[in-house]
Amino acid sequence: xxxxxxxxxxxxxxxxxxxxxxxxxxxxxxxxxxxxxxxxxxxxxxxxxxxxxxxxxxxxxxxxxxxxxxxxxxxxxxxxxxxxxxxxxxxxxxxxxxxxxxxxxxxxxxxxxxxxxxxxxxxxxxxxxxxxxxxxxxxxxxxxxxxxxxxxxxxxxxxxxxxxxxxxxxxxxxxxxxxxx
Amino acid sequence: xxxxxxxxxxxxxxxxxxxxxxxxxxxxxxxxxxxxxxxxxxxxxxxxxxxxxxxxxxxxxxxxxxxxxxxxxxxxxxxxxxxxxxxxxxxxxxxxxxxxxxxxxxxxxxxxxxxxxxxxxxxxxxxxxxxxxxxxxxxxxxxxxxxxxxxxxxxxxxxxxxxxxxxxxxxxxxxxxxxxxxxxxxxxxxxxxxxxxxxxxxxxxxxxxxxxxxxxxxxxxxxxxxxxxxxxxxxxxxxxxxxxxxxxxxxxxxxxxxxxxxxxxxxxxxxxxxxxxxxxxxxxxxxxxxxxxxxxxxxxxxxxxxxxxxxxxxxxxxxxxxxxxxxxxxxxxxxxxxxxxxxxxxxxxxxxxxxxxxxxxxxxxxxxxxxxxxxxxxxxxxxxxxxxxxxxxxxxxxxxxxxxxxxxxxxxxxxxxxxxxxxxxxxxxxxxxxxxxxxxxxxxxxxxxxxxxxxxxxxxxxxxxxxxxxxxxxxxxxxxxxxxxxxxxxxxxxxxxxxxxxxxxxxxxxxxxxxxxxxxxxxxxxxxxxxxxxxxxxxxxxxxxxxxxxxxxxxxxxxxxxxxxxxxxxxxxxxxxxxxxxxxxxxxxxxxxxxxxxx
Ligand SMILES: Cc1ncc(C[n+]2csc(CCOP(=O)(O)OP(=O)(O)O)c2C)c(N)n1
Ligand SMILES: [Mg+2]
Numbered sequence: 001x002x003x004x005x006x007x008x009x010x011x012x013x014x015x016x017x018x019x020x021x022x023x024x025x026x027x028x029x030x031x032x033x034x035x036x037x038x039x040x041x042x043x044x045x046x047x048x049x050x051x052x053x054x055x056x057x058x059x060x061x062x063x064x065x066x067x068x069x070x071x072x073x074x075x076x077x078x079x080x081x082x083x084x085x086x087x088x089x090x091x092x093x094x095x096x097x098x099x100x101x102x103x104x105x106x107x108x109x110x111x112x113x114x115x116x117x118x119x120x121x122x123x124x125x126x127x128x129x130x131x132x133x134x135x136x137x138x139x140x141x142x143x144x145x146x147x148x149x150x151x152x153x154x155x156x157x158x159x160x161x162x163x164x165x166x167x168x169x170x171x172x173x174x175x176x177x178x179x180x181x
Numbered sequence: 182x183x184x185x186x187x188x189x190x191x192x193x194x195x196x197x198x199x200x201x202x203x204x205x206x207x208x209x210x211x212x213x214x215x216x217x218x219x220x221x222x223x224x225x226x227x228x229x230x231x232x233x234x235x236x237x238x239x240x241x242x243x244x245x246x247x248x249x250x251x252x253x254x255x256x257x258x259x260x261x262x263x264x265x266x267x268x269x270x271x272x273x274x275x276x277x278x279x280x281x282x283x284x285x286x287x288x289x290x291x292x293x294x295x296x297x298x299x300x301x302x303x304x305x306x307x308x309x310x311x312x313x314x315x316x317x318x319x320x321x322x323x324x325x326x327x328x329x330x331x332x333x334x335x336x337x338x339x340x341x342x343x344x345x346x347x348x349x350x351x352x353x354x355x356x357x358x359x360x361x362x363x364x365x366x367x368x369x370x371x372x373x374x375x376x377x378x379x380x381x382x383x384x385x386x387x388x389x390x391x392x393x394x395x396x397x398x399x400x401x402x403x404x405x406x407x408x409x410x411x412x413x414x415x416x417x418x419x420x421x422x423x424x425x426x427x428x429x430x431x432x433x434x435x436x437x438x439x440x441x442x443x444x445x446x447x448x449x450x451x452x453x454x455x456x457x458x459x460x461x462x463x464x465x466x467x468x469x470x471x472x473x474x475x476x477x478x479x480x481x482x483x484x485x486x487x488x489x490x491x492x493x494x495x496x497x498x499x500x501x502x503x504x505x506x507x508x509x510x511x512x513x514x515x516x517x518x519x520x521x522x523x524x525x526x527x528x529x530x531x532x533x534x535x536x537x538x539x540x541x542x543x544x545x546x547x548x549x550x551x552x553x554x555x556x557x558x559x560x561x562x563x564x565x566x567x568x569x570x571x572x573x574x575x576x577x578x579x580x581x582x583x584x585x586x587x588x589x590x591x592x593x594x595x596x597x598x599x600x601x602x603x604x605x606x607x608x609x610x611x612x613x614x615x616x617x618x619x620x621x622x623x624x625x626x627x628x629x630x631x632x633x634x635x636x637x638x639x640x641x642x643x644x645x646x647x648x649x650x651x652x653x654x655x656x657x658x659x660x661x662x663x664x665x666x667x668x669x670x671x672x673x674x675x676x677x678x679x680x681x682x683x684x685x686x687x688x689x690x691x692x693x694x695x696x697x698x699x700x701x702x703x704x705x706x707x708x709x710x711x712x713x714x715x716x717x718x719x720x721x722x723x724x725x726x727x728x729x730x731x732x733x734x735x736x737x738x739x740x741x742x743x744x745x746x747x748x749x750x751x752x753x754x755x756x757x758x759x760x761x762x763x764x765x766x767x768x769x770x771x772x773x774x775x776x777x778x779x780x
Contacts, residue, residue, distance in 0.1 A: 014543075027373075030323065030582070031311060031312075031315065031323075034315060035315060038315055038316055042316050043200050044480070046715060073503055073507065076503060077500065077504055080499045080500035080502070083500075084498065084500050085320075086319070086340055086374060086375045087374055088374060089373075122577065139757040142432070145242050
């Protein structure tokens with residue numbers, strides 16, 4: 001193989017699967033989400049998580065946060081393909097080179113049970129700083145916020161104390177410091 | 182003016198949505214549109230009736246309108262425009278839109294839609310046009326308010342024609358066509374999100390020149406993007422070739438950018454490209470790709486593709502870079518601008534030892550000596566290659582445009598017809614759409630009424646849009662349709678021979694119509710030629726005829742198209758024509774089971 005030269009992107013291990021969080025600023029026009037999702041399904045890219053909402057009402061902008069996995073070449077493709085969509089303003093890779101991003105998601109977790117199980121669920125919820133937002137004599141709904149791994153750990157623990165339903169928001173992400181993406 | 186518009190409203194610059202569409206066409210310099218009416222576009226048709234600056238060509242099927250608009254666009258370098266009704270009109274347009282998407286052809290397609298209050302109700306002739314066309318357009322819009330219509334129309338032309346060109350759809354509900362509003366002319370302002378990069382970075386250009394000067398086995402590999410960059414780009418390619426002495430090859434879409442008579446021209450590369458072009462790609466130490474996209478028809482097996490070369494890729498679309506093949510030096514920008522810079526920097530940059538390319542040209546000469554396009558004539562039977570050569574011989578000194586359908590005849594046309602200029606060759610490259618040829622020829626003929634326009638068709642392909650003969654007759658378009666009739670879906674049969682034990686499953690052209698009578702039924706001159714001795718005269722007669730001609734040229738039935746790089750093979754595994762290719766062992770066993778799964 002030749003060494004890459006000049007402005008070629010720095011080589012990363014070719015076949016390693018990488019997980020990247022992309023932040024896509026789009027015009028909040030009808031169909032824009034369908035365009036983004038259609039791009040992923042049509043070209044066979046992975047979506048691990050996707051969140052979207054209007055972020056700047058006056059300018060009519062929305063932010064779509066996508067977590068995806070792929071080889072470095074595929075990740076670059078995804079970014080280029082996204083940037084090519086007409087309503088897309090900017091694509092920022094929050095995982096790329098040295099960028100430090102904060103990622104959070106929120107989960108609503110419903111557990112059902114009585115007696116000792118119920119007490120254990122409550123104790124665990126406290127340990128995770130989850131809020132109890134609904135309670136009956138035989139159920140709780142907890143709200144928990146954190147990184148994906150935290151949420152996953154919480155949900156796994158709840159499974160052994162009567163978990164019946166989970167609803168998660170997917171990831172919202174932003175870079176640290178004063179710079180905007 | 183339309184009867185429905187009060188004079189007062191007109192004076193205040195107010196007009197209906199339908200009038201805005203016509204106004205926008207005028208403002209964007211559109212002189213011709215291709216279309217088909219229906220309930221959801223009647224207000225637009227009413228406006229078409231009452232004006233005379235835009236010519237409307239009535240087609241016979243909306244797919245035909247799309248390919249005509251493509252033929253018009255590719256032969257002129259301008260934007261093609263089509264107009265179709267809602268529902269079936271829009272769905273019939275999908276193949277042509279996808280074709281334009283794959284081959285980067287600028288196309289504005291206006292579709293009618295049911296009135297806004299009925300959208301989502303499964304109304305008569307309703308379909309989700311923007312949903313259906315989202316993946317096959319560069320962008321599309323559903324216009325919900327007449328206030329948005331002028332802006333969207335201007336955006337549509339901007340998006341279709343700038344950067345990497347492509348098709349766009351503007352879906353206009355009937356109530357929006359009737360609603361009154363104020364028309365704003367285009368202002369040429371910057372688009373708020375879509376701003377393709379045109380100017381290449383000089384750092385990249387300098388590195389490219391350094392690599393090019395140092396190369397001893399270089400090759401220029403060009404594609405349709407170079408044609409899309411305009412005649413100046415083709416001119417610069419010639420300059421670059423002359424300056425550097427590099428050999429040049431191109432994709433199917435790029436033919437004509439470098440004159441075929443140029444001594445550095447190696448012919449087309451890829452699956453049915455020449456031996457010399459493919460081996461030069463395989464053996465080069467520097468590949469300069471300009472406006473091409475390393476498609477699978479070009480690369481063959483990707484991990485064996487040009488293993489020893491550094492690769493420079495010049496493209497206007499960043500998503501083309503590193504998509505299929507990892508390159509060493511990407512340059513984003515317009516092909517003409519990039520070549521202009523390279524030519525300038527090359528000249529400033531001290532002398533270049535041409536002699537260092539001598540061993541490379543010696544290798545190429547050896548490959549050329551194989552005469553990979555060579556074929557044997559047969560007494561009493563017209564060989565398909567011979568037919569194309571003869572057609573070329575009689576048309577090359579004329580002002581000629583050539584279109585094709587899809588199949589073996591398309592590849593033989595690409596191999597044996599030499600193009601001296603860009604925009605003269607129109608074929609469905611990316612999508613491979615049978616039925617593209619005749620409507621594309623009609624579109625080219627409308628744009629160039631005094632030129633000779635020839636469609637090289639297949640006996641199966643021609644039947645996919647045969648109805649457009651009626652369009653040719655209505656508008657007195659003297660297109661020459663030259664059917665290379667081998668009585669097979671020849672390309673399918675060839676693959677069956679290679680991959681499927683020569684079992685001709687449904688690839689025989691059963692029950693072919695009598696093409697001469699068919700032509701006559703449409704009011705077109707029909708001709709048939711079977712005898713090689715008559716071929717030349719028949720072609721001359723076809724060309725000399727004032728009106729449209731459908732020529733049934735009967736050729737050898739079982740000829741295979743060579744050279745061929747079977748799917749999944751490397752360039753240096755190219756198959757050449759054997760003495761008697763039908764029985765050639767190499768052909769029958771060319772592919773293993775893994776190869777049979779490829780396309
Ligand atoms: C719309 C469409 N359907 C199917 C195909 C697959 N296909 C590719 S070539 C071919 C046969 C074409 O036959 P013909 O037009 O007679 O050309 P020949 O190969 O015989 O020159 C077919 C069916 C296609 N390219 N397009
Ligand atoms: Mg045929």
